[in-house]
Amino acid sequence: MSASNIYELGLDKSPANYQTLSPLSFLERAASVYPDYPASVHGHLCWSWQQVDMRCRQFASALTQASIGLGDTVSVMAPNLPEVFELHFSVPMTGAVLNTINTRLEAETVAFILEHAESKVFIVDKEMTAVAKRALKMIKHRPLVIAIDDPLYPHGECISEITYETFLAQGDSDYQYTLPDDEWQAISLNYTSGTTGNPKGVVYHHRGAHLNAVSNVLSWNMDAHPVYLWTLPMFHCNGWCFPWTVAATAGVSVSLRHVRAEPIFDAIKTHKVTHFCGAPIVLNMMNNADPALKAEIHHTVKAMTAGAAPPASVIEGMEAMGIEVTHVYGLTETYGPCVVCDWQHHWDQLSQREKARMKARQGVRAPMQGELMVADPVTFKPVAKDGGTLGEIFVRGNIVMKGYLKNPSATEDAMSNGWFRTGDLAVWHADNYIEIKDRLKDIIISGGENISSIEVEDVLYRHPDIEEVAVIAMPDEKWGEVPCAFVKTTETSAVTEADIIAFCREQMAHFKAPKKVIFTALPKTSTGKVQKYVLRRKVTEKSV
Template sequence: MNSVNPYEYGLPRDAANFQALSPLSFIERAASVYPQRLALINGRFRQTWGQTYERSIRLASALAKRGIGVGDTVAVIAPNGPAMFEAHFGVPMCGAVLNAINTRLDAETIAFILQHGEAKVLLVDKEFGGTVQRATSHLPNRPLIVAIDDPEYDQGLLIGELEYEALLAEGDADYAWQLPDDEWQAIALNYTSGTTGNPKGVVYHHRGAHLNALSNAMCWDMTRFPVYLWTLPMFHCNGWCFPWALAAYVGVSVCLRHVRAEAIYPAMAEHGVDHFCGAPIVLNMLANASPELKALKTRPVKVLTAGAAPPAAVIESMEALDFRVTHVYGLTETYGPSVACEWKTEWDDEAPDQRARLKSRQGVRAPLLDGLMVADPETLEPVPRDGQTIGEIMMRGNVVMKGYLKNPTATAEAFKGGWFHSGDLAVWHEDGYVEIKDRSKDIIISGGENISSIEVEDVLYRHPQILEAAVVAMPSERWGETPCAFVTPKPGVTLESQAVIEFCQQRMARFKVPGAVVFCDLPKTSTGKVQKFVLREQARALAADKNL
């Protein structure tokens, strides 16, 4: 009997029929097919795809001439703009790994990231020159610092050995860059927020970046030639892989240095923006903008939102303004969004508030995520699809990180049992949609009953005079824990805590109603997430003062 597999015999894997997946192929195609199409808008600056491709090649060539290659890290601290966008292509074109660093971090954290990631080169916009100067002043292995100068920004401090344009001038436009031989090769390094210790370095590979760029665009029904507004930082999960997706779809990137309603609405009107991504805090800001700003928007705009579970009331407000909201979910470890709340036509006739509640669920696996489940974190047994039993969200597939840099213990723990453990607690609905109830550390246990802080926050956001809200556990001698609400009223509004409590009593079970309401500005991380660990400390102090 012939033991040779006929589907292997004489059918070799060859350069003619196999190529490692990489998002770098997207920009080569965009530039060769549509070289004159607009790629970047940054204030008065305009740049085509042909120009963007050439500048990316020059960046790769210049880095290679300075000895940068496979296994080397090139860090960038810059706002959404041409240099940051070009780095997403030019850095991996020479084989190096892009480390886009959060611009809102303090000098000490930046120093840790540069040292841990062993950055050989650091591109830094002058807005952040002072912070980076402090961060690098005592580094034992100081990277080559390259200054990015935006002529339309007249503040900040230019630091470094040379300027970005001078670095590009060192490069050759005919540099023969190549796609990686192995799609498992690292393309990017992103650090987690690190609110309870040093951040962890999440490593992305070319395959995952290629696939998630397409996956996010697919679940958004993005079509060719989108006009995309950058409110989402490109340093956050590489802008959810959208620099690469926009190359695949030959879109226009409309860049903003600062994310403010006063800049967003005029940009939408001027450039015909039809897509943008943003955290719920950005949506809330737009929903509460002045009527004059809102009036500037005259066409539908698609919105992809994630970062924290968006309150249904915020989604409802955005939909009323003809923003077409798609809710997605993911983590730094999954290249950004990898789960999407796919909309079904049978929901079209639902009332607006019910539509918003359906959209506020995290959803189902995105097109190119292979596995998603809600399960017991110890046994890995899936929970019943009853919308009540709480388990941990787990994912697996090509759009899960390569692992944590220099941290095999944390990597093994995250991948225990062949699934990535998200740390997010959720229920699984009968229709297969998952819905987050809390981070594992944020669930409130009162009198033996689990209370979702997100559920209580969702009710608070429905109060017409509340701008922002966050709920954490407060110690209680009687119940063990009880919810404590931290609330930011809308400008010019005076609220009483009892009125807020009564509002909640009318809309939820009594044991879920906050035991205390604190009015304040919510403390946030550099990526806009509420720092609940800070609020928990305040709640503990409040409970001690009141002897609860």
């Protein structure tokens, strides 16, 4: 330090003027300022912020008594329930890391995650018991297994005699926790599908979780005490950090086990829901719902959507229903939304169709995102802002992951030249808004979930009648995109499309299986590489 810098003399950080950024502080504030306000709703069950705070402390205490602490992984496989909302606070209270597992995964992938994360605790809702049991048989270590026994769900069986409530009862509701010494400390672990091999574990830190929770508030102009409906899975990027956003705004978390039109509209009317998130498939489902379900919504409702770019017609349909749509873009590696289609006042004069078209663009960097650019993926030189020149989307800032767990090479590849490379191709418009046009990687985004085309291809190659295969994304009105398989079979094969789809569904999660199979020779380059762009053109033009 230079003695000539007067602003560094006697002006050191201290507990009085510096505190670690962590979303845990949001819960403490909500509970102390609004103790009697509703915080968590599940059917007819309701907990106040004071009660949620006490339950989180109690569960954290029980975890500590079970020797769970700094750097340990607590995995959970459950739908959007109050317990999962609470785990977003109770687990990091102990210094442990929360790992929310996709409820749609097959047992083999769940087993890989449990092993790779070295999970010490595995919390399972009784709807997921069958898959969880199979996964546990595949792993070498045995975590502490806890069952979620949802009183509003009469089906399924508990995976363990230890339930969430009995385990919680062992703890102390006065449990005293501290914020992490370093805000770079890991808070959660989310697995994302890669283009090859097993999923990668994306590590979030307390600072990023705190900042993206605030970024959500600013992106959406959220007032205090919003009523937030869980149509977005909490296993997906920790629900885009919205468990922490709800606490920051002292809002209400409304649980929803199954994302279907009737319970969505019922919850919106019953609980006066003000905000919800979801992939375009959710919006499309609502658009196509029975008109009677859509009736009698007399308050302002806002929807945030991301995933495969939503068709303008879907946005137009939602807004005609009186639901205001905000389009965002992000990845698991960016804590969810890092780009938002901020609304411009001069767009107010546009027609509904033109407004929807503008909203279908991905947008500009979110308030807490540092920098965003569209650039040449080799030279890193920004492309012209002409709305036509393609480049890769790059971001950097505090809401980019720490890195991939146990995968330094993948982390280094992703953080090239001081930027995180998204692998998505876009154009940059003159008004600084970006618009995705294609993907560098062959990830298929179906219903908001990533599907690796190579993973599907690997399964297809196991079929004895298949010689060559290529899987691409095919546009789908319901899911946004679905896998489409182009296959070349052996000369003597009599296998049918239905046979191949059934084969895949036996080998992997059903949502990953191809929805269409086309028998054809595969177009290739002179070096033998499959020309997937030719196949994409075929399905886009609906010429198959």
